[in-house]
Amino acid sequence: MKRIESRDNKWIKRLNGLKIKKNRDKEGLFIAEGLRFIREIPKNWEVLAYAVSNAFAAENDLSLYEEKAEVLCLTDALFAAVCDTENPQGILAVCKKLDWDADAVLAKKTPFLLLAEELNDPGNLGTVIRTADACGADAVFLSKGSVDLYNPKVLRATMGSLFHVPVFQNIDLHALSEKMQAKQIPLYAAHLKGNRYPYALPLQDACAFLIGNEARGLSEDAAALCDAWVKIPMPGQAESLNASVAAGVLLYEVVRQRLPK
Amino acid sequence: MKRIESRDNKWIKRLNGLKIKKNRDKEGLFIAEGLRFIREIPKNWEVLAYAVSNAFAAENDLSLYEEKAEVLCLTDALFAAVCDTENPQGILAVCKKLDWDADAVLAKKTPFLLLAEELNDPGNLGTVIRTADACGADAVFLSKGSVDLYNPKVLRATMGSLFHVPVFQNIDLHALSEKMQAKQIPLYAAHLKGNRYPYALPLQDACAFLIGNEARGLSEDAAALCDAWVKIPMPGQAESLNASVAAGVLLYEVVRQRLPK
Numbered sequence: 001m002k003r004i005e006s007r008d009n010k011w012i013k014r015l016n017g018l019k020i021k022k023n024r025d026k027e028g029l030f031i032a033e034g035l036r037f038i039r040e041i042p043k044n045w046e047v048l049a050y051a052v053s054n055a056f057a058a059e060n061d062l063s064l065y066e067e068k069a070e071v072l073c074l075t076d077a078l079f080a081a082v083c084d085t086e087n088p089q090g091i092l093a094v095c096k097k098l099d100w101d102a103d104a105v106l107a108k109k110t111p112f113l114l115l116a117e118e119l120n121d122p123g124n125l126g127t128v129i130r131t132a133d134a135c136g137a138d139a140v141f142l143s144k145g146s147v148d149l150y151n152p153k154v155l156r157a158t159m160g161s162l163f164h165v166p167v168f169q170n171i172d173l174h175a176l177s178e179k180m181q182a183k184q185i186p187l188y189a190a191h192l193k194g195n196r197y198p199y200a201l202p203l204q205d206a207c208a209f210l211i212g213n214e215a216r217g218l219s220e221d222a223a224a225l226c227d228a229w230v231k232i233p234m235p236g237q238a239e240s241l242n243a244s245v246a247a248g249v250l251l252y253e254v255v256r257q258r259l260p261k
Numbered sequence: 262m263k264r265i266e267s268r269d270n271k272w273i274k275r276l277n278g279l280k281i282k283k284n285r286d287k288e289g290l291f292i293a294e295g296l297r298f299i300r301e302i303p304k305n306w307e308v309l310a311y312a313v314s315n316a317f318a319a320e321n322d323l324s325l326y327e328e329k330a331e332v333l334c335l336t337d338a339l340f341a342a343v344c345d346t347e348n349p350q351g352i353l354a355v356c357k358k359l360d361w362d363a364d365a366v367l368a369k370k371t372p373f374l375l376l377a378e379e380l381n382d383p384g385n386l387g388t389v390i391r392t393a394d395a396c397g398a399d400a401v402f403l404s405k406g407s408v409d410l411y412n413p414k415v416l417r418a419t420m421g422s423l424f425h426v427p428v429f430q431n432i433d434l435h436a437l438s439e440k441m442q443a444k445q446i447p448l449y450a451a452h453l454k455g456n457r458y459p460y461a462l463p464l465q466d467a468c469a470f471l472i473g474n475e476a477r478g479l480s481e482d483a484a485a486l487c488d489a490w491v492k493i494p495m496p497g498q499a500e501s502l503n504a505s506v507a508a509g510v511l512l513y514e515v516v517r518q519r520l521p522k
Contacts (some may be wrong), residue, residue, distance in 0.1 A: 011419070016426070025274065056415060064301075083438040121305075123384065127503045130499050130502070130503060130506075130508050131499075131502060131503070133497045133498055133499040134496075134497050134498075134499035134501075134502055135495070135496065135497055136495075136496035136497035137497065149488065153466060157503075159501070161498070161499050164497065164498040165497065165498075186441070197520070199520070200282075200519055220475065232513075233514060233516050233517075233520060234395040234396070234397075235395075235397035235519075236393075236394045236395050236396055236397035236398065236425065236426065237394055237395075237422070237425040237426075238391050238392075238393075238394040238395035238420065238422050238425065240507070241392060241395055242388045242391060242392070242418075242505065244503065244506055245391075245392050245505055245506060245509040248502070248506040248509045248510055249510070249513045250507055252493075252510045255494050255496060256460055258496075259458070259494060260461070
């Protein structure tokens with residue numbers, strides 16, 4: 001265990017640097033904060049280091065962490081300063097980003113995919129990934145212009161699901177939709193002009209759903225890539241749904257149709 | 262139109278006071294911010310006053326508002342200070358709270374209700390109300406200990422749906438469940454120990470769903486009030502869903518079952 005007591009230590013600078021997307025991209029690293037989140041890290045996922053507060057180190061057995069990676073022990077004040085959460089739990093992990101294999105996902109027998117265009121709200125994006133994980137989706141694809149997956153608020157809202165379901169960023173939706181067409185994976189989107197309920201779609205087969213930006217909805221360009229526009233019924237007076245609720249309704253229709261009879 | 266240029270004006274003090282629940286409760290008033298939200302106010306809903314910024318007054322026809330209530334025109338700085346949003350749109354409405362009639366709701370032929378126990382996240386609560394509205398639910402009941410419906414963040418997340426669907430606060434769940442039993446309205450809750458999927462429930466009949474706190478789930482007390490525990494299938498690896506997504510999945514199963522064939 002390495003004790004760190006100075007804010008000039010290079011690890012402190014590095015941890016602070018990882019709060020910024022540019023540095024996360026350059027280093028290929030991100031920070032997972034909190035015990036609950038860290039418990040979701042799969043055994044084979046590469047962790048560069050753990051950082052703990054003095055208080056955490058005094059109360060917890062660290063051998064489990066030391067077996068896997070270097071453990072840095074920071075003064076409580078230094079630890080709080082490198083954390084994004086207001087009431088940090090005393091532990092964080094510096095994780096390697098993983099490069100998932102998109103071709104392997106598309107080559108599955110009946111792929112079940114979620115695509116999102118320019119999702120901007122960190123809470124929404126994280127929740128959508130968590131829902132896709134719960135539903136057993138095969139992957140999530142995020143278009144260019146979406147909020148960064150490794151933004152601390154996004155990570156928190158995923159509740160660790162980014163360790164379970166492959167998420168691809170900076171996706172060119174045109175190029176992806178061409179690949180999907182070649183594999184005969186139909187692309188559906190909820191759209192105000194939709195004329196089919198999701199309940200009428202053949203979702204036991206391969207399927208992909210495209211959801212749009214929270215405020216603007218889908219761009220015309222992206223909507224034109226779809227094989228069918230779907231209408232989520234709204235018998236009440238609200239004119240639209242929250243983006244992560246709409247995604248949940250669509251993804252769960254796949255779950256319902258695929259349940260063993 | 263009344264011009265207000267001093268922060269000592271009694272209206273300024275009153276508007277600032279309404280940021281606090283205690284004052285909202287005492288006055289029976291709440292503040293609706295922004296054009297989009299204000300457009301959702303039904304014609305017969307009582308508005309005590311509108312407040313606009315000088316900039317808004319210079320660019321908009323206010324006669325529509327003046328027909329309905331007193332219009333206060335604040336300096337841009339004063340207006341920004343009374344608003345909760347960071348980039349206010351220049352208009353807010355001081356609305357009367359409405360007392361909905363719970364007995365009338367319970368007396369409907371096939372009521373469709375949502376109950377929530379101690380929902381604490383303003384965004385979640387607002388989203389749940391918006392979803393209940395979209396689904397055509399007859400009412401939302403909030404237990405004691407929930408975040409205040411008239412909290413600005415809750416209001417914003419409802420997107421105006423609190424004007425469409427009756428929402429009851431400070432509900433004693435025991436007393437409500439007795440009334441529901443008398444009316445033969447079954448109460449369902451998503452529960453880890455649930456053994457029936459929502460798809461197997463008779464939701465064309467009267468039905469009510471109970472959802473729990475975001476972090477703690479349902480209390481044992483509340484779970485014991487239910488007629489059946491329901492399992493939302495999770496074929497993936499996530500162990501739980503975001504509270505508003507879970508509510509969306511349950512409420513939309515009612516919509517699906519009630520769709521005209």
